[in-house]
Amino acid sequence: MGNISLGVVGMVIGSLVFQLVGIFLLPMTRGFTDPLPTLGSALGFLIGIGFLARLSTSGMNISILIPLISALNPLGALVIGVLVYGDSAPFAKIAMLVTACVLIGVAGIV
Structure with a gap:
């Protein structure tokens, strides 16, 4: 997987945040x-996916990256849905959602 630098962590967090912004704004779009x-x-969504593309070209293993983001997005969406x-x-x-996300995360590590 290579070294996990502060920049890589920042891009993963940035990707997640931008995708959650896209999710947060979806109901406001009124279809x-x-x-x-x-x-x-x-x-x-575009910026969040752009971060993922940059991460994959920087050498981060997508078999860990995609399951990680796939596990965190639904949890973030749940928090947004409940709180907002x-x-x-x-x-x-x-x-059930937490269990599924944990399983996705574990599957990405194994």
Whole structure:
């Protein structure tokens, strides 16, 4: 996998943050009919995926990178949904999501 530098960690966090910004803005786009939130959401996703592309070309192993981001995105989306949009968060839903994310993360390491 190579060395994990501070820059790599920053790009992973940046990718996650920008993708979560895209997720946060999705309901505001009203089905991509409101131009400003649509632009913000699209840019969030584009920049987040751009960070992943840069990470993969820098030598980071995508078999770890993609499962890591894939495990963290749903957890972030759950937090945004509950805290910002008032989604329900029954224990069973949270437990299943956390379990699935842990399994995805472990599968990426093995």
